[in-house]
Amino acid sequence: MTLDLTADPIALTRALVDIESVSGNERELADQVEAAVRAxxxxxxxxxxxxVLARTNTGKPRRILLAGHLDTVPTADNVPSTVDGDRMYGCGTSDMKSGVALMLHAAAVLAEPAYDLTLVFYDCEEIESDRNGLGRISRTLRDWLDCDFGIVLEPTSGQIEGGCQGTLRAVVRTTGTRAHSARSWLGSNAIHAAAEILTRLSAYQPRVVPIEGCTYREGLNAVNITGGVAGNIVPDECVVTVNYRFAPDRDEKAAAAHVKEVFDGFDVEITDSAPSAPPGLSAPAAQAFVRAIGGTPVAKYGWTDVGRLATLGIPAVNFGPGDPNTAHKRDEYVEMPKITTAAEALVRFLAG
Structure with a gap:
């Protein structure tokens, strides 16, 4: 098959969904996108x-970057797509092939946009961070990301979501002395010692942080706990994994310092983190985007590659027709009228 970029963006979304592209298996879809954009x-x-990267070079005073990932989570008997009423079901309908369809549609119908455009269709967003295609591009093809304003077409139900939360994972360890459980007084139970970690988490009061009209709610939660050796042994180690979602007024270093402060007295190891991003709404192009889309921008809950762009000094927002609440589900879907509305709004903005 050959992608028809002049098709209705709903039909284009369905064509994209029907090309399976689980992370690491994006070649067929990338081939189709490359051929269609070259044409x-x-x-x-x-x-x-x-x-696949594409850009115009017409000398316009401002450049807009549109970014979307081609990969999906593993399918769950939900490819090819199906339609029921106003909903299109299928893996990637929401996250984020409907957003990719908007990028391709805009590229096809805008012969003379008001901005120079850069389109970045990248791989491996849904898996470990060190394989993320946009991260690779930022390291090896940095000049391709130069722009005045970026739009990541992640699912937002058609509203603008500014910035993103940062995310940090840490392990908090307790240690004890192993002993036979029949003679427990000879040991020290590391799982019991972890009770203080859970007490601190239960009492923790997360911040609510307003930034540029967007309200970010933080969270610090235990997401895993492991310990124990056997059914007749007092354990000598317990590990509680915590996840901290932090507002854009904190960078990764400050977030790590905060988590270590909360668990002062315990062995704390930061195992993974990704940066937060400010709302990105103060740039002139961002303000024009808000006017074109309408509505009031809200904070992005969760981490997206807007955070990666922010580390490069690029203001960016999230905007896409998909519903983030259905992403990754067996019954993932997108409301087709929202594809139409979002496509019209994006073209209206880019047309100036």
Missing amino acids: LGRFEVLRDGQA
């Missing part, structure tokens, strides 16, 4: 692994 004849196109 437009207006873009400089570069293939990088399973990512």
Whole structure:
């Protein structure tokens, strides 16, 4: 098959969903996207692994970057797509092939946009961070990301979501002395010692932080606990894994310091973190985008690659037709009228 970029964005979404592209298996879809964008004849196109990059170079005073990942989580008997009423069901309908369809649709119908455009279709967003295609591009093809404003087409139900929370994971350890459980007084139970960790978490009061009109709610939660050796042994180690979602007024270093302060007196190891991103709404192009889309921007709960762009000094927001609450589910879906509305709004903004 060949992607028809001039098709209705709903039909284009369905065509994209029907090309299975679980993380690490994006080649077929990337081939189709590359061929379709090259055929437009207006873009400089570069293939990088399973990512496709395209840009215009017409000398416009401002450049807008549109970014979307091609991969999905593993399918769950939900490819090919199906339609029921106003809903299109299928893996990636929400996260985020409906957003990718908007990018392709805009590239096809806008012969003379008001901005120079950069399109980044990248791989491996749904798996470990060190394989993320946008991260790879930021390291090896940094100049391709230069722009005045970025839009990541993640699912937002058609509203603008500013910035994103940062995320940090840490393990908090307790130690004790192993002993036979029949002679427990000879040991020290590390699981019992973890009760203080859970007490601190239960009493923790997360911050609510307003930034540029967006309200970010933080959270610090235990997400896993492991300990124990056997049914007749007093354990000598217990590990509580915690996840901290932090507002954009804290960077990764400050977030790590905060978590270590909360668990002062315990062995704390930071195992993973990703940066937060400010709302990105003060740039002139961002303000024009808000006017074109309408509504009031809200905070993004969760981490997206807007955070990656923010570390490069690029203001960016999240905007896509999918419902984030259905992402990754067996019955993942997108409301088709929202594809139409979002596509019209994006084209209206880019047309100036």
